[in-house]
Amino acid sequence: MEKNEKKKEYKVKKPSFWLYTLPAYLLRPYFKFKWNHKVDRKGIKGVKSPVLAIANHCSTIDVILTLQTLLPKKYNIVAGRDLFTWPALKPFIRKFGAIPKSQFSIDLAAMRTMKTATDDGLNVLIYPEGKTSLDGRQAYLAPAIAKFIKFMDCNVVMVHTVGAYLTRPRYTKGFRKGRVETKAYVLFTQEQVRSLSNKELYEGVCKAMEYNDHVWQRENNIRFASEAPAANLNYLLYKCPKCGAEYENESDGKVITCLSCGNKAEYTEYGEIKPVGDSKVFDRIDLWYDFQKEAVTEELKKGNFEISKEVTLLYEDVLDASFKEAGEGTLTIKDGEIFYIGTKDGEPFEMRQSLASMSTIVTKNSEGVDLTSKETIYRFLFKEHKWSVKYGLIVEQNFALNNGLV
Numbered sequence: 001m002e003k004n005e006k007k008k009e010y011k012v013k014k015p016s017f018w019l020y021t022l023p024a025y026l027l028r029p030y031f032k033f034k035w036n037h038k039v040d041r042k043g044i045k046g047v048k049s050p051v052l053a054i055a056n057h058c059s060t061i062d063v064i065l066t067l068q069t070l071l072p073k074k075y076n077i078v079a080g081r082d083l084f085t086w087p088a089l090k091p092f093i094r095k096f097g098a099i100p101k102s103q104f105s106i107d108l109a110a111m112r113t114m115k116t117a118t119d120d121g122l123n124v125l126i127y128p129e130g131k132t133s134l135d136g137r138q139a140y141l142a143p144a145i146a147k148f149i150k151f152m153d154c155n156v157v158m159v160h161t162v163g164a165y166l167t168r169p170r171y172t173k174g175f176r177k178g179r180v181e182t183k184a185y186v187l188f189t190q191e192q193v194r195s196l197s198n199k200e201l202y203e204g205v206c207k208a209m210e211y212n213d214h215v216w217q218r219e220n221n222i223r224f225a226s227e228a229p230a231a232n233l234n235y236l237l238y239k240c241p242k243c244g245a246e247y248e249n250e251s252d253g254k255v256i257t258c259l260s261c262g263n264k265a266e267y268t269e270y271g272e273i274k275p276v277g278d279s280k281v282f283d284r285i286d287l288w289y290d291f292q293k294e295a296v297t298e299e300l301k302k303g304n305f306e307i308s309k310e311v312t313l314l315y316e317d318v319l320d321a322s323f324k325e326a327g328e329g330t331l332t333i334k335d336g337e338i339f340y341i342g343t344k345d346g347e348p349f350e351m352r353q354s355l356a357s358m359s360t361i362v363t364k365n366s367e368g369v370d371l372t373s374k375e376t377i378y379r380f381l382f383k384e385h386k387w388s389v390k391y392g393l394i395v396e397q398n399f400a401l402n403n404g405l406v
Contacts, residue, residue, distance in 0.1 A: 012117045015074045015097035020067070028068050035061070035167050036179045039069050043185025044157055049073065050118035052149065053157045054187065056138055056209050057127040058164035061175075066125065066159045069182045075125040076117050078110065099124070102372045111151070118154050125159075128205070131362055134236065134389065135289040136165040136213040140359050140396070140405070145205055146198035153194070158187040158208045165213040166224045166271070170365070172232040176269075178217070178224035214284045217271040228253030230267035235367070237265075237288045238389055239295060242280040247386045296393045297406055307394065308332040309387050311368070311380040313344060323379055331369070331380045333394055338371070340380060351378060356402070361395040363388040 015021070031037050053075055055066045063077060076097045099117070101110035114124050129139040149156060163180035187208055188201065196204075217224070234249035234256050245260035255276060256265045264276035273288065275281045282288040299305055313327040327349060329342010338361075339352040353371055362370035367388045368381035382388065400406040 012076055012099055012113050012120075012122065013097050014122060015076060019096050020074055021071075024067050024071055027064070028071075031064060031068065034177065035065075035163075035175070036177060037065060037068075038179065038181045040181075040183040041069055043183070044070070047155055047157060047186055049123050050121050050154045051075075051123040051157050052118065052152045052154050053123065053125040053159055053184075054205065054208070055125065055127055055159035056161060056211055057129045057132050058136070058161055058211065058213060059132055059168040059170065061164050061168045062127070062132070062161060065161055065164060065180060065182050069159055069184050070123075070125070070157070073123055075123045076114075078114065078124065078126045102377070111148070115152060118152055124152070128209070130360070132170050133165055134170055134363065134392065135286050136169075137286055138209045138211055140400075141202075141206055141209060142359060143198070143202050146201035149188070149193055149201050149205075150198065153190065155186060155190050156188040156193060157184055159184045160208065160211065162211050162213055162216045163222070166217055166222075171236040174226075176224040176226045176229075178222050179220075212286060214271050214286045218284065221270065223269045224271070226269055229269050230254050230256055230265075233267055233285075235386065236389055237285065237292070238386070239292045241282060241288065241291060244295075246390070247384075292390075293393055293397060296390070297397045297401065300394070300398055300401055305394075306332065306334040307391070308334070310383045311340070311342075312383060313340065313342060313349075314379040314381065315344075316377040316379075318376065323377075331382075331391075333391065336398075338395070340371075340378070355395060355398050357399075358395055359399045361392050363392040 051073065053070060055062060067075065076099050078101050079098045099110060099113050101107045117124050128141055128145050133139065159182060161180065161182045163178060166176065166178055167180055168175055187204060188196065230251045231253045232251060234251040237256065238247045238249060240248060240258040240261060240263050242263040243258060243261035245258060248258050248260040249256050250259060254266060256267065263279045265279060265281040266274045266276055268274065271284065273281050273283050282291055308330050311329060311331045312325060313329060314323040314325050317324050326345055327343035329340055331340050336355050337352050338355060339350065341350050343349055351373065364370065366381060367385045368379055369388055369391050371378045397406065
């Protein structure tokens with residue numbers, strides 16, 4: 001990815017009492033009731049600021065769960081720059097003390113801001129996976145996290161959550177009540193940060209970040225109440241296990257049906273995927289997702305891989321903190337590159353990025369992907385309203401193949 005270094009330094013602010021501390025305390029009983037949130041914070045009692053908190057990123061509700069777990073300390077949250085464009089967040093996010101960072105790019109300005117914050121005695125919260133989980137498990141972590149921890153040079157706290165993905169699944173809207181558990185503890189003291197090797201720090205973070213909400217749910221037999229547990233699940237589980245057709249699955253809220261061969265899979269509130277009749281299924285979401293990963297890996301191994309789909313181009317207007325529609329074209333993955341060819345603001349436009357160091361890509365529920373350049377974030381929305389999960393898997397499995405991870 002290209003380096004993204006903003007000309008103007010971002011001034012970090014201490015989180016507001018009125019927008020951060022007071023709501024966090026007042027809403028704690030509500031979310032305990034609404035999501036059955038159980039907290040274990042004994043492991044951070046007495047830890048001294050400044051603190052770098054690391055949390056796994058199961059769901060969009062993680063921030064609420066994490067901040068309530070970390071009370072009474074306040075933390076400056078590192079958030080993707082596109083969150084600063086959300087209409088509901090724009091009036092508050094800076095007063096909340098959030099630090100903007102470009103996702104999956106080398107954002108030196110954001111790193112300096114984080115370091116300045118801890119040097120000033122503030123606490124910083126990061127989600128090193130960089131995006132919410134698509135399949136309910138931890139994502140790949142780059143070894144550079146160890147260097148970053150060394151750079152921050154302070155106490156490190158781990159905040160580990162299970163159940164949040166199932167409470168607010170990435171693939172659909174709304175909430176499901178089951179159970180959420182969050183545990184916070186000191187992962188490394190400042191002395192350990194200074195004495196441990198990068199390899200030891202990296203291995204420690206990777207182990208601490210592990211989770212699989214589907215296994216956890218099944219082992220504990222937890223029901224996540226929903227009238228339509230399989231709503232939009234067909235966008236995540238896009239490949240039919242029986243005939244191999246892609247993006248032919250449709251969902252009626254409880255059953256996924258392949259329009260190509262009629263294969264049917266029922267997804268239950270207990271996380272089970274059951275075949276209807278003689279249909280072929282994988283009995284957990286993560287196992288079905290692995291089947292899709294393996295299929296993409298085999299496609300890439302054959303060589304001369306190419307995929308190209310029509311998209312609408314948008315880009316981030318930094319001054320206005322919003323995304324503007326700018327043109328149309330095609331988004332292609334071919335010969336180790338992802339590239340757009342089309343129009344921008346009425347003129348021919350082309351953008352190319354190498355996949356060599358790209359471990360993942362930002363995928364949007366609106367069926368699109370984001371790419372970050374020096375100037376801005378470009379968003380590509382697929383005109384067929386599908387393909388984002390497959391494009392994400394192609395980028396990830398290409399990186400895995402090129403780095404001996406599969």
